[in-house]
Amino acid sequence: MNNPLQDPGFLRNPYPVFAALRSTSPVQELPGGGGRSSYLVTGHAEARAAFTDPRLSKDTAAFFAGKDTGRNLHPAVSRSMLATDPPRHTRLRSLVTKAFTPGAVARLRPYIARVTDELLDAWVPGEPTDAIAGLAVPLPVTVICQLLGVPATDRAAVRTWSNELFAAGRPERIDAASHAVAGYLAELVEAKRRTPGDSLLDDLIRARDGGDRLSEDELVSLAVLLLVAGHETTTNLIGNGLLALLRTPDSLHRLRDEPDLVDAAVEELLRFDSPVSTATFRFATEDMTLGGTGIPAGSPVLIAPGAANRDPARFPAPDRLDLDRDTRGHLAFGHGIHHCLGAPLARAEAAIAFRRVATRFPRLRLASPGAEPQWRHTRLLRGLEALPVLP
Template identity: 75%
Template sequence: MTNPLHDPKFFQDPYPTYAALRSASPVQRVPSGGGRSRYLVSGYAEARAALADPRLSKDTARFFANKNSGRNLHPAVSQSMLATDPPQHTRLRSLVTKAFTPGAIARLRPYIESVVGELLDSWAPDEQTDVIESLAAPLPVTVICQMLGVPEADRSTVRAWSNELFAAGQPERIDTASHAVAGYMADLIANKRRTPDDSLLNDLIRARDGEDRLSEDELVSLAVLLLVTGHETTTNFLGNAVLALLQHPDELDRLRKNPDDVPAVLDELLRFDSPVSTATFRFTAEAVTLGGTDIPAGVPVLVAIGAANRDPERFPSPDLLDLDRDAAAHLSFGHGIHRCVGASLARAEAEIALRAILARFPGMRLALPPDRLQWRRTRLMRGLEALPVLP
């Protein structure tokens, strides 16, 4: 039995594979190597249920206890807030959510607009430019680094480490990057203690939950998590959205004529080509029946967000980009208590960037045929290596 998610064609276009798997069964066992297996959830109803089911634990430390995985991930990455269950998860999340309230995001919008403007100033008409390298990657990196107080000189290095954390099938690279970024954030926290400022990192240093401060390990872990998730998802979101619109000229023309529609169509763009292909690690803390499939205790469960968002049972004609579709129920930011805490920031960045592109480059077009574009080889994220366009 081979794992269809290991096929090189899957990274270029996962949706035919997802459709075939979902047609066979919305929940099924797939091999994971070494004679082991895991369960893949590809149906929408089943994925939504799995994401909110407390019997599917995210406590990776518990799962890997007494298991010799051969990995050397830094605990700041392997045991982050994403890898915890309540009550620890509840406590940690409560300390960071205030940085992403509607009011906080509204105050950030002028800064985001200025960053977008500066980045687009570098685009020369009729000269090929890479949307990923010149906008989709630096925009969210700049914003989250500004929020955390990461010095400008360090931001390209931090971004490179973050990219390494998603190198599918290359555990040594991932482990090395995890130690590099965790070590950097530990040093930065020490510097912020010596020289406090008004950054989010200093807010976390001062944060309390009642009388309980964050421990040093928790501080480092939250800083790494915010740094990595604060830009990876948005980079893919923006790149995928621009590509989808360029491949659907009628929908693109509609937005050019009605730019105020951009906020309303973000959900459909997120659904159509989700920046997150597979949700982060979960396992069954006890035996679970999901979608009519019995899953024993102690087994990893992969929730395929990209597959769920294209389930025709929930979204008719799912392979069609329809900007009039009500796609608010998409799962690209997750569901339940682990829903992405920075979703509102990602939406603001994408909205501002798309509005600016539509206004400044009405004739933008792809510089390569779509089948020549290269996608990142990661089963967790769904994003382009590069998106060359002619503005």
């Protein structure tokens, strides 16, 4: 049995593969390495249930204990908050939640708008520009680095390391990037101890040094997670969303003429081409049944938000972009206790970016409408390498 997720065409367009799998069963057994199967969840109801099922653990340290994986991931990456269960997950999340509340994000909106406008000032009407390099990457990178107190001179390196962490099929590059970004943040923590500031990272250092149940390893791990996850999803949301809008010009024109539609547009764009194709690792802690499929204890379970958000049982005509759609219940940010912590920030950045682009560049179009976009080589995320446009 071949694994359809390994097909080269999957990275270009995973949705036909997801639809074909889901039409057979909402939970599919896939061949894995070492003779161990994994299970892919493509149905919306089943994915929503899986996100909250306590029998599915995210404790990767427990799963890989005693196994020779041949990998050299830095523990700050392999044992991040994303790879924990309660009560440890609850404790770690509580230390950073306040930085991403709607109120905290609202206070950031003027800064986000200013950064967006500064980036768009470089777009020259009629001259080709890459919307990924010119907006989708630098906007969220700048915002999360500002929030964490990462110096501007280091932000290009941060983006490079982050991109390498998701290089599908290239474990040596992923491992090297994990050590690079963890080492950098450990050094930044020490620098901030010597010269304290008022960033989120400074707050976490004070929590650690004040004995607030945060170890040094957990401090660095949280910093890595916030830095990487704090921009990757938003970069893909902005890039994928712009491509979808440019391919359906009526939607882009509506966004220009009805700016108050932007929040609804963000939700539909999240659903339509989800920035996270397959959620991070889980495994069954006991024999279980999901979507009519038996899953043996110890089996990896992959939940696919990108597939669930195109399930016609939940979203009629799911392959059509519809800014008037009822998008409630989409799973682009996950569900349950691991629901994306930075979702309010991602939504704010995307809404500001889409509104500014639509109003400032009413003639925006694809530079090469017939060309196949170049997608990032990663199965976890769904995002573009580049998006050439004509402002």
